Every structure is written in C-alpha cells, then in structure tokens.
Amino acid sequence: MNGPWFHVDIDAFFASVEKLDHPELNGRPVVVGAHPGGRGVVSTCSYEARAFGIHSAMPIGEAWRRCPSAVFLPVRMERYLEISESLLAIFRELSPEVTRISIDEAFLDMAGMERLWGSPREAAGRLKAMVRDRSGLTVSVGVASNRYVAKIASGLEKPDGLVIVEKGLEALFMLGLPLSRLWGAGEKTQERFRDLGILSMDDLVAKSEAELQRLFGQAGGRFLHAACRGADLSIFEARPSSRSISTEITFERDLVDREALDAALLEMACSIFFRLRREGGRARTLALKLRLFDFSTSSKRQSRGEPYRTSLEVFEDAKTLFERSWDGRSPVRLAGLGFSDLDVDGAPGQAELFREDDRRQRFENALRDIEDRAATQLLPARLVGRAIRKPPRRPAGEPQ
DNA sequence: TCTGGGGTCCTAGGACCC
DNA sequence: TCTGGGGTCCTAGGACCC
Ligand SMILES: [Mg+2]
Numbered sequence: 001m002n003g004p005w006f007h008v009d010i011d012a013f014f015a016s017v018e019k020l021d022h023p024e025l026n027g028r029p030v031v032v033g034a035h036p037g038g039r040g041v042v043s044t045c046s047y048e049a050r051a052f053g054i055h056s057a058m059p060i061g062e063a064w065r066r067c068p069s070a071v072f073l074p075v076r077m078e079r080y081l082e083i084s085e086s087l088l089a090i091f092r093e094l095s096p097e098v099t100r101i102s103i104d105e106a107f108l109d110m111a112g113m114e115r116l117w118g119s120p121r122e123a124a125g126r127l128k129a130m131v132r133d134r135s136g137l138t139v140s141v142g143v144a145s146n147r148y149v150a151k152i153a154s155g156l157e158k159p160d161g162l163v164i165v166e167k168g169l170e171a172l173f174m175l176g177l178p179l180s181r182l183w184g185a186g187e188k189t190q191e192r193f194r195d196l197g198i199l200s201m202d203d204l205v206a207k208s209e210a211e212l213q214r215l216f217g218q219a220g221g222r223f224l225h226a227a228c229r230g231a232d233l234s235i236f237e238a239r240p241s242s243r244s245i246s247t248e249i250t251f252e253r254d255l256v257d258r259e260a261l262d263a264a265l266l267e268m269a270c271s272i273f274f275r276l277r278r279e280g281g282r283a284r285t286l287a288l289k290l291r292l293f294d295f296s297t298s299s300k301r302q303s304r305g306e307p308y309r310t311s312l313e314v315f316e317d318a319k320t321l322f323e324r325s326w327d328g329r330s331p332v333r334l335a336g337l338g339f340s341d342l343d344v345d346g347a348p349g350q351a352e353l354f355r356e357d358d359r360r361q362r363f364e365n366a367l368r369d370i371e372d373r374a375a376t377q378l379l380p381a382r383l384v385g386r387a388i389r390k391p392p393r394r395p396a397g398e399p400q
Numbered sequence: 401t402c403t404g405g406g407g408t409c410c411t412a413g414g415a416c417c418c
Numbered sequence: 419t420c421t422g423g424g425g426t427c428c429t430a431g432g433a434c435c436c
Contacts, residue, residue, distance in 0.1 A: 013436095033404080034404065039402085039403080039404080040403090040404050040405090041402095041403070041404050041405095042404095043404080043405095043436090044436095056436080057403085057404080057436095058401080058403090059401050059402050059403050059404095060401095060403095060404090061401060061402070061403090062401040062402075062403090063401090064401095065401070066401095075404095101435095101436090102407095102435080102436050103436075104436080105436080183434095183435085184433095184434070184435085185433095185434085186433065186434050186435080187433085187434090188432085188433060188434085189433075189434085217410070217411065218410085218411085219409080219410055219411085220410075220411095220433090235409095239408080242407080242408095243407085243408075243409095244406095244407070244408085245406095245407095246405085246406070246407080247405080247406085248404085248405060248406085249404095249405085250403095250404060250405085285428090285429095287429095295402085295403070297431090298430080298431085299429090299430065299431075300429085300430080301428085301429065301430080302428095302429090303427085303428065303429090334404090336405085338406095338407095
C-alpha cells in the first residue's frame with residue numbers, strides 16, 4: 001500500500017470500441033445500450049452523444065428523444081471483453097501488480113517502478129501512448145498514494161486525462177472537490193447531505209467520525225470520515241472470489257401468463273446453475289426477484305441444507321419462491337433469480353458429484369461443455385418456444 | 401423520460417445458542 | 419427468575435458502482 005497507484009479508466013469504453021470497429025462512426029454520436037423503442041437504458045455513449053445530454057443509465061427512449069440521429073448499437077460484451085484483456089496485457093508490461101476492478105478499469109501498483117519508467121508523469125505518458133498506439137483507444141489516469149484518491153483523480157479530466165496527486169496532499173486535494181465527486185456517496189447520500197446542511201467537503205471534514213456514524217450508520221460513517229480526507233479504507237482490496245451469481249430479465253411487455261413466467265424461471269434456473277458449475281462453486285441459497293408493473297420490487301430467498309445438485313432442483317425451488325411472491329394477477333415487469341451464498345472453497349467436488357448415482361446430474365455435467373460452446377437453452381419440450389426472448393435487433397451500425 | 405443487468409456491501413430484526 | 423450480551427444464521431431491503 002505504498003504507491004504510487006495508477007487508476008486507469010478507458011474513455012467511453014463500449015462506444016470507443018464500436019468506433020474502432022466501425023471507423024465511419026468517428027465524429028458521430030454513438031449510443032451503446034438497449035434497443036431504442038424497447039425497455040432499457042444507455043450503457044455507454046460517445047462524447048458527441050454526451051453533448052446532447054445523453055449519459056449512462058439514461059432510459060433509452062429519452063436518449064432517442066434527445067438525439068434521434070445518433071447511432072444506436074447493441075452491447076457486444078464478448079468483443080469488449082476481448083479488447084479489455086488486451087489492454088490489461090499492456091498494463092502488465094508496466095507493472096506486475098495489476099488489479100482489474102471492472103471491464104474498463106484497473107489499478108496498477110507502481111511502487112518501485114521509477115527506475116524502469118521514470119516519474120509517474122513519464123510512466124503515465126508512456127502508458128497512454130502504448131494504449132493509443134496499439135489499440136487506438138484513450139484512457140484517463142489518476143495517480144496518488146492510495147487507490148481511493150487515484151480513482152477519484154482519474155475521473156477529473158476525462159477524456160484522455162492525467163491527474164497526479166502528490167503524496168501528502170490528499171486531504172487538500174479532496175477539499176477542492178464538490179461532494180458529488182465522492183465515490184461511494186450516491187444519489188441518496190447526496191440528498192441527505194443537503195438535508196443535513198452538509199454542502200461542501202469542508203462541512204463533511206468538520207464532522208467527527210462518531211457523528212457521521214450516528215447519521216450514516218457504522219460502516220457508512222467510517223467510510224465517509226476517511227473518504228472526505230483522502231484516506232483509503234482499502235475498499236478496492238482484491239476480493240477472493242465471487243459471492244453471488246444471478247440473472248434477471250425485464251420483459252418487453254409485462255407478463256401475467258403463468259406458463260410464460262415459468263418458462264422464464266426455467267431459463268434463468270438453467271443459466272445460473274450452469275454458471276455455478278462452470279465456476280466450480282456450490283450454493284444453498286436461492287433468491288427470486290420480482291418487479292411489478294408499477295416498478296415495485298421485492299425479493300424472496302430460501303436456504304436449504306445441501307447445495308443444489310441439478311438445475312431442476314433450482315427450477316422447482318424457483319417456482320415455490322415465485323408462488324409465495326406473486327399474487328397471480330399483477331403484471332410482472334421483471335423476474336430475476338440468483339444464488340446468494342457461493343461457497344467456492346469446498347467447491348469443485350467433482351469426485352463426489354460423479355460418485356453419486358444421479359443420472360440427471362451426469363447428464364448436466366456433460367452438457368456443461370455444450371452450453372459453453374453453443375449457449376443453448378435447455379428447456380423441457382412443454383416450454384420450448386415459450387421462453388422469453390428479446391426481439392431480434394436491427395443490424396449494427398444502422399442509424400435509427 | 402420511464403426507469404438494464406451484473407455485481408458488492410451494509411443494516412436490521414428474529415431465531416437460536418452460549 | 420430476570421436481564422444482558424455476543425455470535426451466527428437467516429431473511430428483506432437498500433445504497434452504490436460500472
Ligand atoms: Mg470508463
């Protein structure tokens with residue numbers, strides 16, 4: 001934890017990749033996200049689109065209204081992952097200690113790298129040049145003595161930014177920022193700040209940790225007390241393994257038909273179970289999420305004594321949870337299903353699994369590979385064709 | 401304008417045990 | 419008999435991030 005730490009953030013990542021793959025889009029507003037006219041939001045958009053007030057998480061319909069001439073494209077996650085990997089490889093040329101924290105962000109521990117790459121400014125310049133020359137993308141870099149401050153710094157001069165915070169100046173750096181730059185304090189917390197008359201970083205710094213804990217809870221208060229003075233509570237510490245697996249789908253139209261809902265449950269049960277298997281994990285807790293026509297959202301979960309062994313077991317419990325959750329009448333906007341208590345340690349357990357005389361089990365283990373290759377959905381005949389698929393998309397690159 | 405999908409972590413209350 | 423406290427597990431909901 002000595003630093004300096006680099007936080008590297010790829011600029012307008014998904015939209016930039018689309019421009020790389022479709023150079024004719026250069027200079028045009030590009031919106032990557034849901035199908036315009038359907039239900040969903042903007043995932044990422046180019047800076048030209050941002051000039052129209054479009055931003056991530058905006059309902060796609062509003063983005064459309066703001067700029068009908070923008071190019072609307074679907075998310076091509078596999079492609080972005082591929083590019084993301086190649087950038088990570090570049091980062092690893094600069095430092096052996098690279099931690100990816102999302103598809104377009106990573107921390108580089110640059111401690112002791114001065115001899116190799118010169119000052120942080122020189123190293124960052126080199127990093128940006130390598131990325132630009134080899135991928136055509138630009139990144140924004142934040143440099144600081146801890147990860148929290150580096151993360152905030154990288155966001156200040158996007159795109160193609162570089163902000164360096166000298167060691168010892170972290171608190172001063174934070175004091176110069178509006179509260180909205182406080183990573184980890186989102187909409188609700190900003191609202192509470194206003195209600196409490198906390199209008200600037202100075203106001204927050206003036207509060208004692210005990211006071212902040214009284215106002216924002218034990219963990220929240222501790223976090224805010226540290227964050228506003230540029231101290232790092234190791235919130236970006238590498239996590240050992242994933243703790244949940246889930247999937248959810250917002251239907252193009254609200255559903256009331258039980259068979260169609262069952263088909264969705266089955267599809268989701270298969271999906272999360274296969275992902276669980278692929279990751280070599282075990283789970284004993286299943287959670288169902290429902291969002292109704294009025295956007296009211298609820299969840300129900302249920303634990304059992306032994307880990308799930310087949311997707312059929314998952315499906316059966318999913319139906320039980322669903323019956324306990326749904327009134328049978330209210331149109332359902334979204335259904336989701338997930339495992340919330342992954343146990344990866346005692347995980348693979350393949351020997352044990354194969355010892356059991358469970359034909360369905362073996363069948364599914366075998367199908368795991370097929371699923372990997374073909375992403376085939378496995379459905380009982382009764383439900384085949386009933387699964388809820390989003391309508392086919394328009395060809396990529398077509399302006400709407 | 402009409403609100404995605406994938407996650408992480410925290411809180412709080414009740415059950416149960418020591 | 420009553421009270422307190424702590425730990426763990428479970429469940430529901432919420433805030434937040436990309
Ligand atoms: Mg980014």
